[in-house]
Amino acid sequence: KALLWYPWWLLWCCLAVTVIGYPGETVTISCSYPEEFQTNTKIFYKQSSPYFFEVISTTESQKGRFSISEDRRSRVISVRISDVREDDGGVYYCGVRIGGNEVSYHLLYTEIHLQVSGEKHxxxxxxxxxxxxxxxxxxxxxxxxxxxxxxxxxxxxxxxxxxxxxxxxxxxxxxxxxx
Incomplete structure (x- = not known):
């Protein structure tokens, strides 16, 4: 799914985090979320301006090289990317889906910059x-x-x-x- 930047898209308090990975390794990206989102579906997006693509959500645990887990007690989601490639680098967001299937909006709460460096780097x-x-x-x-x-x-x-x-x-x- 690709999401376009519409007025209903709410960008909230993005905290930027940088994660460095190397080709072939496994990278884990963790995002904590506010208590009020504990029961919402958490979503991990990749930005490809002006679009945001849903990479994986907590409704599924594995999607290709990506897996997601949630610890509701500590309010943290962890996304693991196995066999990282250079094209995995980019800007990602952790977010939540608020509302039902008919009408919903997505709230982004953490911005992650994934840098994938080769051996020379x-x-x-x-x-x-x-x-x-x-x-x-x-x-x-x-x-x-x-x-x-x-x-x-x-x-x-x-x-x-x-x-x-x-x-x-x-x-x-x-x-x-x-x-």
């Missing part, structure tokens, strides 16, 4: 993570050096003060010579 992401770790370590080292210098500045007297004898002592006392 996987390597790039790992390199980026490694660079972030290196930057964090460098920042920690920089902070340690900064603390060391601040400690040294606060606790070590300036050069002009270093060679002055302490009150009550002569230079020869400091060197170890006695008169």
């Amino acid at each position: 996987k390597l790039l992401l790992q390199i980026m993570k490694l660079c972030c770790i290196c930057v964090r370590v460098s920042l920690c080292k920089g902070i340690c050096v900064l603390v060391f210098f601040l400690f040294g500045y606060c606790c070590i007297p300036p050069k002009s003060e270093r060679n002055r004898p302490l009150k009550g002592m002569t230079t020869s006392t400091l060197i170890g010579k006695h008169d």
Whole structure:
């Protein structure tokens, strides 16, 4: 089914979530829903502007590579996409059907951006993570050096003060010579 954007289509409080998947893997997308929708049919849509296609709903548990489950106590639906492909990437919505079969409207409550990356992207992401770790370590080292210098500045007297004898002592006392 394709739904066109009509005035009865209500877009409500969409919260955007990004999910990253890799070809061949299984991706799970979870959406929590408000308590007032506990008994409504939940629907998972894919957007293909200006249309929204119903991918799967809670009236069926499996549809091709897509499966859906609902935990009513925690008010969460989970959609599993097995053997993810790059063309699965795109914008999805979790929604509910309100009303009967004759007259109903659909309420969207969560927006999901599914990014499916190939192997080359996987390597790039790992390199980026490694660079972030290196930057964090460098920042920690920089902070340690900064603390060391601040400690040294606060606790070590300036050069002009270093060679002055302490009150009550002569230079020869400091060197170890006695008169």
